[in-house]
Amino acid sequence: MSPTIVRAPNLLRVLWTNAVFAPRTTLGFMRIDYVLGTVLIVPFTQMLFFAVVAQLAGNPSAPVAFVVLGNAVAPVTYSSIFSVCQTTDSEKHQGTMEHLLVSPTNRAALYLGRGFLPILTSMATLVVGLLYAAFLFHVPFAAGSAGSLAITIGLLSVSMVGFGLLLGGVALFLRTSIILGNIFLFIGLLLSGANFPVSFLPLPLQWVGYLLPLTWGISAIRATASGAGLMTLLPLWGALLLSTAVTLGLALGLWGVFERQALRTGSIVRF
């Protein structure tokens, strides 16, 4: 009888498998029609809606170009937060969570791999939104800002998906992630400065706004579009990097906490 070979799961393989399979199984908004709708339709309709509102308001602190640019960026929440936070919820609904929890797979690879495709769709959403802003709404972009825009788009996409994974971690404990996803899908429109300067808000809400990566991302995009230098952009990029590190760390921490609870009580999949 040949000896049984027990092979440790390859980290990269787990990461890649999750990157490929999660969009077909557990992530929300990942059917091709939904992806196209998220990338092509949502930015345009959202920008148009708030552009007309801004035009009617005539508020000098939030002119049409300011609002359009904010809403070119804000739809990224669909492909990052709303899509990603459903991943743990779906595992529970499909009855696959128990199998995941008893597998020896590395949790970081298992969980973070799921963010791969949403990062790409988030980047596509941002690029399309900014193209709409430039060519349909005639928002001016500073010459030579393409490189800085590309860096900002990359950092913002990763940090937003990190935030989505954090919410997915919270959703491990909830009955459904849809409510949480919907709240964070739209709350950014109010607290991130997408439609008016954050300073318009009461102070406690401003603090909450500054906890969202979207707030820093919108500031970075606006600064880039206006041709701001590295001294302005570096702190904003730093905030996005910090947000990514914190949210991913917290997401994995939550997995650990809820996994231990699940193994102890056997109740986590009974949402």
Place this chain on the structure above:
Amino acid sequence: MRKVEPSRLRAFLASVRLSLLLFLADPQWVIPATIAPVIFGFAAFELYQGSGATLVLYAILGAGMMSMWGQTLYGAGWATGQDRELGTLEPTLSTPTSYLWVVFGRIVVNAVTGLVGGLVVFAVVSFAYPHPLPLHAPVEFVLLFAFVLVTLASVGLVLSAVYVYTRYAGFINNFGEFGFYIITGSMFPVVLLPFWTSPIALLLPPTWALDALRYASLPGYAGFGWGFTGDILGAVGTMLVYLAAAGSVYHRVEQHVLTVGNLQEY
């Protein structure tokens, strides 16, 4: 032998009652459909509040309208979808009462629960805005708001009928939502949109009804040139077309399910 006609009103009221009980049993589901309008209402309030009390009324009115829209779209999408998932579509269709009245009850309850979003925005804005809101003719306002609700329900009926034949109800709900808000002028007068959008806007009864509501309640409102009476006539006319279309499609659906029997597997 005398043929006993099933009571449509009784079926409608039973559907309303059951939908209401289901909503009260799990009211959290109002959040997905109304969170967007509430947030948009607050965002519009922040933009409008420096431009006078009339525009602040736009934000409240718009949030209420969008909230009802959201719930109607959501309710219409689920009106038949949920029956399919639970396996109750065919049994419900095989009852003597037309399915239309069952769906209509669900949609009306959804539209009414959508008022929650408008009330949230109204309560917060009333607290946060330091000036009185210039609402003219409050009685007419309430009546016309109810009328807007009925026009929304008529669109919901047609959508729910269409949704019987398509797997794209979720897609239309998610990606059509903003489009509906824009084209019906929920947060601004439709006349601000490019002229070519007007014919599309006028195909929807809520566009007319909302314009009439603004004529009646907002001082100095300048909407469609035909004024309040034209708006009411237009709303009633388009709504009747929608109701006739919904009735026709549902009749076809019922015939289809009896003939082919594959409705569950659309």
